[in-house]
Amino acid sequence: MANKVHVETTLNGEAVEFLCEPRQSLLEVLRDVLGFTGTKEGCLTGDCGACSVILDGRISCSCLVLGVEAQGKNIQTVEGLAQADKLHPLQQKFLEHAALQCGICTPGFLVAAKALLDRNPNPTEHEVRYGLAGNLCRCTGYDKIVRAVLDAAAVMQGR
Amino acid sequence: MEVQEHKFKVIGTRPIRHDGVDKVTGRAKYGADISLPGMLHGRVLRSPHAHARIKSIDTSAALALPGVKAVLTSEDFPKLAAGVVAMGELPMNPRYLSMNLMAQDKVLYDGHAVAAVAATSSHIAEEAVKLIKVEYELLPHVQNVLDAMKDNAPILLPELRTSGTPEKSDKETNIASQLRFARGDLEAGFKAAAVVVEHEFDTAMVHQGYIEPHNAVAQYNTDGQTTIWTSTQGAFTARDQCALALDIPASSIKVVPAEIGGGFGGKIGIYLEPLALLLSKKTGKPVKLIMSRADVLRATGPTSGSHIRVKMGANKAGKITAAQVWMAYEAGAFPGSPVGAGCMTALAPYDLENLQIDGFDVLVNKPKTAAYRAPGSTNAAMGTETVVDELAEKLGIDPLEFRRINGAKEGTAQPAGPKFPRIGFLETVEAIKNSPHYQSPQPKSGKGKLKGRGVASGFWFNAGFQSSATVNINTDGTASVVTGSTDIGGTRASCAMIAAEVLGLKAEEVHPVVADTESIGHTDMTGGSRVTFATGYAVYEAAQDAVNQLKQRAATLWKAKPEEVVYQDGAVSRTTNGNESMTLKELAGKLPRAGGPVAGRASVNPRGVGPAFATHVVDVEVDPETGKVEILRYTATQDVGKAVHPSYVEGQMQGAVAQGVGWALNEEYFYDEKGTLRNAGFLDYRMPTCLDLPMIETILVEVPNPGHPIGVRGVGEVPIIPPPAAIANAIYRAVGVRMTELPMSPPRLCKAIAEKSAKK
Numbered sequence: 001m002a003n004k005v006h007v008e009t010t011l012n013g014e015a016v017e018f019l020c021e022p023r024q025s026l027l028e029v030l031r032d033v034l035g036f037t038g039t040k041e042g043c044l045t046g047d048c049g050a051c052s053v054i055l056d057g058r059i060s061c062s063c064l065v066l067g068v069e070a071q072g073k074n075i076q077t078v079e080g081l082a083q084a085d086k087l088h089p090l091q092q093k094f095l096e097h098a099a100l101q102c103g104i105c106t107p108g109f110l111v112a113a114k115a116l117l118d119r120n121p122n123p124t125e126h127e128v129r130y131g132l133a134g135n136l137c138r139c140t141g142y143d144k145i146v147r148a149v150l151d152a153a154a155v156m157q158g159r
Numbered sequence: 160m161e162v163q164e165h166k167f168k169v170i171g172t173r174p175i176r177h178d179g180v181d182k183v184t185g186r187a188k189y190g191a192d193i194s195l196p197g198m199l200h201g202r203v204l205r206s207p208h209a210h211a212r213i214k215s216i217d218t219s220a221a222l223a224l225p226g227v228k229a230v231l232t233s234e235d236f237p238k239l240a241a242g243v244v245a246m247g248e249l250p251m252n253p254r255y256l257s258m259n260l261m262a263q264d265k266v267l268y269d270g271h272a273v274a275a276v277a278a279t280s281s282h283i284a285e286e287a288v289k290l291i292k293v294e295y296e297l298l299p300h301v302q303n304v305l306d307a308m309k310d311n312a313p314i315l316l317p318e319l320r321t322s323g324t325p326e327k328s329d330k331e332t333n334i335a336s337q338l339r340f341a342r343g344d345l346e347a348g349f350k351a352a353a354v355v356v357e358h359e360f361d362t363a364m365v366h367q368g369y370i371e372p373h374n375a376v377a378q379y380n381t382d383g384q385t386t387i388w389t390s391t392q393g394a395f396t397a398r399d400q401c402a403l404a405l406d407i408p409a410s411s412i413k414v415v416p417a418e419i420g421g422g423f424g425g426k427i428g429i430y431l432e433p434l435a436l437l438l439s440k441k442t443g444k445p446v447k448l449i450m451s452r453a454d455v456l457r458a459t460g461p462t463s464g465s466h467i468r469v470k471m472g473a474n475k476a477g478k479i480t481a482a483q484v485w486m487a488y489e490a491g492a493f494p495g496s497p498v499g500a501g502c503m504t505a506l507a508p509y510d511l512e513n514l515q516i517d518g519f520d521v522l523v524n525k526p527k528t529a530a531y532r533a534p535g536s537t538n539a540a541m542g543t544e545t546v547v548d549e550l551a552e553k554l555g556i557d558p559l560e561f562r563r564i565n566g567a568k569e570g571t572a573q574p575a576g577p578k579f580p581r582i583g584f585l586e587t588v589e590a591i592k593n594s595p596h597y598q599s600p601q602p603k604s605g606k607g608k609l610k611g612r613g614v615a616s617g618f619w620f621n622a623g624f625q626s627s628a629t630v631n632i633n634t635d636g637t638a639s640v641v642t643g644s645t646d647i648g649g650t651r652a653s654c655a656m657i658a659a660e661v662l663g664l665k666a667e668e669v670h671p672v673v674a675d676t677e678s679i680g681h682t683d684m685t686g687g688s689r690v691t692f693a694t695g696y697a698v699y700e701a702a703q704d705a706v707n708q709l710k711q712r713a714a715t716l717w718k719a720k721p722e723e724v725v726y727q728d729g730a731v732s733r734t735t736n737g738n739e740s741m742t743l744k745e746l747a748g749k750l751p752r753a754g755g756p757v758a759g760r761a762s763v764n765p766r767g768v769g770p771a772f773a774t775h776v777v778d779v780e781v782d783p784e785t786g787k788v789e790i791l792r793y794t795a796t797q798d799v800g801k802a803v804h805p806s807y808v809e810g811q812m813q814g815a816v817a818q819g820v821g822w823a824l825n826e827e828y829f830y831d832e833k834g835t836l837r838n839a840g841f842l843d844y845r846m847p848t849c850l851d852l853p854m855i856e857t858i859l860v861e862v863p864n865p866g867h868p869i870g871v872r873g874v875g876e877v878p879i880i881p882p883p884a885a886i887a888n889a890i891y892r893a894v895g896v897r898m899t900e901l902p903m904s905p906p907r908l909c910k911a912i913a914e915k916s917a918k919k
C-alpha cells in the first residue's frame with residue numbers, strides 16, 4: 001500500500017482534510033475519496049472539461065491536478081454553486097434554456113461559465129464561446145448553452 | 160385515429176425538465192458515480208494488434224500482485240454455438256457477441272479485449288493488466304473495405320459465409336451479407352436522361368463521441384442473482400444480451416439503469432457488464448469497470464467508414480430518370496454494419512421509377528461497429544445528396560426546386576418497396592425556401608475568403624418497438640409515470656407531459672421515473688428516435704387507463720354508471736341526475752372508499768411509426784490557403800410530427816447538426832500501417848467545440864403522424880443526415896470543387912483545390 005499523504009484544503013468554502021495516494025488526481029479524490037461525484041470524468045487527458053473545477057479562482061481540469069496539490073488551496077465544484085434553497089443564476093438559466101440533454105457535461109460547463117463570469121461579467125457571444133471552448137458537449141450543439149450563459153450574465157448584471 | 164392538435168394544453172409548452180435540478184447540481188447519479196461497500200475496481204487488457212492469434216496468456220504475475228483479487232480471460236466465458244437469435248426485433252449472434260466481449264483464439268482489432276482484472280483500487284488493476292503476458296502470432300490485417308472484399312484478403316472469421324447471395328457459396332469471405340433493391344429499367348432510365356452525374360465516395364469511420372465513458376458495476380449474490388448498474392440505452396436490452404453472452408437466465412439479472420451521459424446508439428450494445436458480473440462472481444464482491452477514453456475509441460462504437468458509388472440521371476425538366484447506388488460498409492470485426500439502412504434511406508426522399516441499390520456488409524480489422532444516430536444514412540446521403548445537387552446545378556435548376564419536382568409524398572414507393580404514409584418532406588423543403596436564411600442574400604466571397612451556400616435533405620424511418628408504462632395517481636391528486644426508457648435528452652419530461660395532457664394536470668404535477676428491469680414491463684432500448692413516440696404512446700394509453708379507473712371510482716361514489724361520468728381538465732363530473740363534479744385532488748382523497756388506488760397500465764408495440772425528413776441549409780467560408788472551412792450560418796428544418804417539448808426537439812436538431820459538422824469536417828479514425836489506432840483521444844479525435852459553431856437555427860415543421868395519438872414522429876436521428884452533404888455542396892459553391900471524401904479536412908480540401916487549379 002502506497003503511503004498516503006494528509007492534505008488540508010478548502011472545498012466550496014468548507015475546511016476539508018483527506019488522505020490520498022500521491023498518484024491520485026484531484027478528480028479521483030473529489031469523486032472517490034470525498035464522494036463529490038458532481039465533477040465528471042470524460043477523458044482524463046485535459047481535453048473535455050467535464051472535470052472542471054475552480055482552483056484558487058482559476059478554471060482547472062481536476063484530472064490534470066494531483067490530490068496532494070490541493071494542499072492549502074481553495075476548490076469550487078458544481079456542488080458549491082447553489083445556495084441552500086436557491087440555484088445559482090447559471091443553473092437556473094441552464095434549466096430554462098434547456099441547455100442540457102444527457103447532462104454529463106453540465107457540471108463542467110457550469111463551473112467554466114462561473115469562472116468566465118467571475119472574470120468577465122459582461123461577455124459577448126464570442127467571449128462566451130472562447131471561454132467555454134475547453135468544454136466538450138456532444139448533445140446540444142452548444143446553442144442553448146451559450147444562450148443560457150449570456151442570459152445568466154444579463155440577470156446577474158441586473159439587466 | 161384523430162389528432163386533436165388544437166386542444167393541447169401541455170403538449171407544445173416548455174416546462175423545466177423534471178430531472179433538471181439533479182443534473183445542474185451534480186446530484187444525478189451516472190454509472191460511474193455508483194459506489195458500493197467493499198467494491199473492487201477492474202481494468203481490461205486490450206490487444207495492441209489489429210489481427211493476431213493468441214498463443215498463450217500468462218496471468219500469474221498479475222494474480223500475484225497484492226490487491227489483485229481475480230483475473231478473467233475467455234476461458235471464463237461459456238463457449239457458444241454460432242447462430243442467430245432474435246432479440247426483440249434485433250437479430251443477435253450470441254457467439255459473436257461473446258467473442259467481441261473477450262477475444263477467444265484471435266484478436267481482430269486494436270483494442271479487442273483479452274483479459275480483465277479486479278483489484279482493490281483502479282491503480283492496482285492498471286498495474287496488474289500490464290503484468291499479464293500475452294504471446295501473439297501476428298496475422299496479416301485488412302482495414303480498407305475494398306481490399307477486404309478481394310479474393311485474397313486476410314480472412315477475419317473463417318466460419319463466415321456471405322448471406323443474401325443469389326447462389327449459396329462455400330467460400331471463406333469477409334463479406335457478411337449483400338442486398339439489392341431494384342425496380343424499373345435502369346438502362347432506359349439513363350438513356351432518357353439529359354444529364355448523368357457519377358461519383359465515387361469514401362467516408363471515414365467515426366465515433367458517436369458521447370462524453371461519458373462506458374461503465375458497469377455488478378454485484379453477484381450467492382443465490383445466483385446479479386444486480387448491474389450501468390449507463391445504458393436499454394436496461395432490458397443490456398440484461399438480455401448479458402444473459403445470452405453468459406448463457407444464464409435473463410431473470411437472474413436485474414439491470415438498474417443509471418443516468419446516461421450520451422449514447423447516440425453506442426450504448427445499446429454491451430461491453431463491460433458481463434465482465435463485471437463474472438469478476439463479481441469470482442470475488443464475491445461488487446466490481447466496477449470504467450473505460451478510459453482510449454478504450455472507448457478503440458473498442459466501442461464507432462460507425463462504418465464506407466465506399467459508395469452513385470450514378471444518377473435526370474431529364475431537361477429536372478425529373479430523375481434513373482439512380483444507381485453501390486455501397487460497401489465496414490462492419491468492423493463482426494457482421495452488422497448499417498448498410499441495409501443505408502440502402503433503404505439513400506434515395507428515399509425521391510420518387511424514382513428506375514433504381515438499383517446494392518449494399519455489402521464487410522468485415523475489417525476495426526472495432527465492431529455500433530448504431531450511430533440514423534445509422535448508415537449519413538454516409539449514403541453524402542453520396543446521393545451531393546449528386547442530386549450537381550444534377551440540379553447542371554440543369555440550371557434551384558436545388559430546392561429540384562427536390563420539389565422529385566420529392567416523395569404520401570403514397571410514393573420507397574426504394575425498399577413500401578409506400579410512404581403521410582410525410583412532410585416537401586414541407587421541409589418549403590420551410591427552408593421561406594426561411595430567413597435562404598431568403599437572405601447569398602454569402603459574398605471576398606479577398607482570400609471564399610463563401611458558398613449549400614442545401615441537402617435526409618430521411619430516416621424511426622422505430623416503434625415495445626414499451627410499457629404505469630401511471631399512478633397519488634393521494635394528493637398528482638401522478639407519477641413509470642417507464643423503462645432511459646432518458647438521454649429529455650424524455651422524462653416528454654412522457655410526463657403526455658400523461659399531464661391526458662390527466663388534465665400541469666407538467667410539474669406529474670413525476671416521471673425510469674425504472675429497473677424488475678419494476679416495469681419490458682421496454683426496448685432508447686434508440687430509433689422511439690421513446691417519445693412508442694413509450695409516449697404507452698404513457699398515453701396508461702393515462703387513459705387511469706382516467707377510466709377514475710371514472711369508475713367516481714361512479715361508485717355517486718352510485719352512478721361509469722358511462723355517466725365525464726373526465727375533463729383534471730376533474731370528474733356527471734351530467735345526468737344533477738350536476739355533480741369533483742377535482743382529481745378531491746377524488747384522489749376519496750379513493751379508499753371508492754374501490755382503491757388507481758394505477759393505469761399499458762404495454763404497446765406500435766406499428767404506426769412516422770417517418771422523418773429534414774432539409775438543411777448552410778453557409779460556409781473556405782480559406783483556400785489552409786483548407787479550413789468555417790460554418791457561417793446554419794438552418795435546420797424537420798418534420799417533427801408534433802413537438803411535445805419544443806426546446807428538446809430543437810436541441811436534438813442542434814446537437815445532430817454539430818455531430819454532422821464534425822463528421823463533415825474533422826472526425827476520422829486514423830490507423831497506421833500496423834493497424835493501430837493513432838488518434839484514440841479527444842485531442843486528436845477532434846470533435847466540434849463551441850468556438851467551431853455558430854448558433855444553429857431551427858424550424859419545426861409539424862405534419863402530425865396519423866399513427867400516434869398525439870401526432871408524434873421520432874426526432875432524434877434524421878437531423879444528422881444532411882450536414883456533410885449540405886456542407887460539401889456549400890464548399891462547391893465557394894471553391895468550385897466537388898468533395899467526395901469525408902472528412903473534408905484541411906489537407907483533403909487543399910489537395911482538391913490544388914488539383915482543380917492544376918487542371919485549369
Ligand code: FES
Binds near residue numbers: 048049051
Ligand atoms: S476528464 Fe479532465 S478534461 Fe476530460
Ligand code: FES
Binds near residue numbers: 102138139420
Ligand atoms: S448534454 Fe450531453 S454532453 Fe452535453
